[in-house]
Amino acid sequence: MHKTNQIAVHLPYLRRFARSLTGSQAAGDAYVVATLEAVSVESKTLAKDLELNAALYKVLLTIWGSVPANRHHHQPGFADTTAKQAADVETITPLPRVCFLLHTVEGFSSDIIAKLVDRPTALVRTLIEEAEKEIATQHRADVLIIEDEAIISMDLEGLVEELGHNVIGIARTRTEAMALATKHKPGLIMADIQLADGSSGLDAVSDILAATEVPVVFITAYPQRLLTGERPEPTFLITKPFQNDVVKAVISQALFFDQRARLGRKMAVPAN
Template sequence: MASTETTTDLSAQLVTDLPFLRRYARALTGVQDTGDRYAMATLEAIVADPSTLAEDDSTKVGLFRMFHGIWSSSGAPMPEEADPSAPLEARAQRRLAQLTANTREALLLHTVEGFSFSNLARIMDIPQAEAEELVGRARAEMGDMVTGDILIIEDEGIIAMDLKSIVTDMGHTVTDVARTRDDAIAKGKANAPDLILADIQLADKSSGIDAVNALLKDLGDRPVIFITAFPERLLTGERPEPAFLITKPYSEDQVRAAVSQAMFFASSEHIEVAV
């Protein structure tokens, strides 16, 4: 009976933590399908040997640690191995190859997923001092490496100003700020951005998701970061969903990390890449 209860508790906790693993995996790969495949491979490994999670203080740490064992043994494809039918991914890999190994993983785990340095060290199987160094190096390397044009879709003026201040300070250019679906579509078509930063619920009850879908249909593929108070609703893996997601209330570090990651997957060749 105890074994059944333990299994039930583990399953319930995995259901709770899985959306956040999906968010992390998608941000690493820049693609929903690829990220979700890594997450599914992680679940399959846990199902095969649930005892591995017992080694950690929390199921979430164990889940991410298992993921990293799989990720580090395969990793993202290198530029020469990238699928030639997916030029966006190949371009991203060329940019990512300039980074020190494991830096962006450490930055996402610490800033976006909120893991402490001690848990980060456990997940990545490295000393805590090295984990802290990787996060610091990631901020230095990614902060100035890729800059481009950003469209902000946000109906709350104070939040829009805050986001604009953060990304401008990072070296990006804000092409415009839109408050409604129709406003976003018009401004996005008038001045095509490299990246879109969008809230989901807009001023006139319209949808930021609808605005983004309309823009991508017209402008072509480019990274999008959605901002929502309910990330688990957009991380089910059951339909087309975002690869980049920030949870409200957000921190400046979360925005900086997400924008830096997403910009590596921008489609435009005119964006500046420091060498």
């Protein structure tokens, strides 16, 4: 298989990681484009001691890490109360978060992650444990689940509540989803792509987002269809059948970036 075709096979998953890492489809896809450009200009960019998929992640992380703001814990110089709020939002510092995503969502071993982030394996394991502890103290949210399969919705409900969040309702259709969102004002939405009445979870979420801002995690059995980079697509995506640690990691990322965005908007409002 030609190298270009070999790389293409891994692009959906690279996009998934980059979007989760940055909290944005646009930013994540921009890092993927920069990765592809770096590889096309200099083939030696790909590490020879790694499989192709891991080598691509390493290039992306090298580019991401070249931006100072991505390497360091954010410490804005606000007044005491505001600074504390900022610290609460920035609980999970970059490197533990990176290692946790690489391990739980992307399925890399600690040994491979060590090569991707240029850290000892023992430290990587410690960083993953650190991220897990920090996630356990993260902001709790009211969660709306949009899922038409009863067993899956029950599994999600149990898992979400196990993580300390509150499930405000389960919707099986686009109409039910809008009604529940209007009544309860969720802090997070978890939505399947295909719903019971033939409607789309994407459409249901679009209805809700037209009225309010809320982070969304999509669930699908066919992630490649939503990770093409060719149109507006989900930032946070969980693949069926899902694993508990993946759900934990993706929910954490969605809430992390939502809190940071809210704080940023608050800081942008001039004091009276």
